[in-house]
Amino acid sequence: MKKQIPFLLFLVFIQFQSLQAQQETAQQVLEKAIAYHDPNGNWGGLKTTFKVTMTTPERPERVSTIQVDFPKQVFNLTVKQAENTSHFKITNDGCDITLNGSAEFSEEDKEKMRLTCERGNFMKDYYTYLYGLPMKLNDPGTQLNPKVQKKTFKGKEYLVLNVTYDAEVGTDEWYFYFDPSTYAMEVYQFYHDESKNDGEYILLEGIEEINGIKMPKTRAWYVNKDNKYLGTDTLDKI
Template structure:
């Protein structure tokens, strides 16, 4: 009887222990699990491929963007077309930058653009490699990942929410990333301007809902991105990777 009692106690303890809530993940731990889902073989640093992105918006003509990203070669090319206007940007190792604009309605006239357009070429490179490199890009230098992870109900679903701030030399927005608590798949993100240091302005910024998946180079990218204003949930546009 004595041994039977001890066995029963051990079983009860093991059962109770197994039913306890799992330990809360830290921010860095959540990020590692999210990267393991989206880039299980660590291929992002070797990414070299092309993407075609269709942007639709209720207020503008559709835009098609053809992008070539080659991270080992540090090169980026973008050709975007909206109506009769074509914009071309090329960036190579931050030193060779070209920008051109064509109006197809005027006999393919080409306009070589100026200094500000060259800056925009670098901006477009950083924009596309950031968004399509998430969540892996959250490991970049200058990104400050919060240690705390928030468990939050949002859009009728529970998420694990990771906050990212940035060194002033990198950026000034405050970002929040929403991950499925079971798979660690990234399903949304949003950003805010700073009202004061490290305090978000709730009337600023946008949120982006992610759906479907596009697989390339062993990486699972969100295929569809739908953009909305934070302040009033107004729909802005949808970006879709074209197969």
């Protein structure tokens, strides 16, 4: 007489097989997150203008107007803070910089306000990376950990993707937190050295739709180590 697997054990086995089938890969989670944030695939051909207002403790408000034209590979950034307005235009041919409407400015102002092409390119990468998430996680040089983590952050459970980068792209380690039902990105976090608990986390709230792309309305920045508040970016259409 053949031995039979107990019925309850059989049910457990079937449930285990079903759970395995339901487990998503990191790439599948990323694809669903991109489908939520950029359902029509508009990011790659984006041509638009938007405004970001940054408020930080004990510093004057900074208003940045960002104009991107990805098909022509042109990036314009106008920054107004206190009594000064600086402008960077970044193209494949180089960059143009003005301060208060003039291309002539002192070395003192140049150093104090970081009016350099290096700074302009840094800001281009900064804005196009953060407002291009999660779509930018498909860029070359991005190393997506295939394992999807589940973490509870600020009392809510998330699906979490872990990302590192090729050395020529970046050295920080990032974690991206997605709502398990909608796949909306609600938190991201980075470390220079995770063993030291350095770096920052960013809480995303609200949605501002720019050319059909769901971007975070506000981003509030905090230090990982002690939860110190650093500042908030607020996005607005123009």
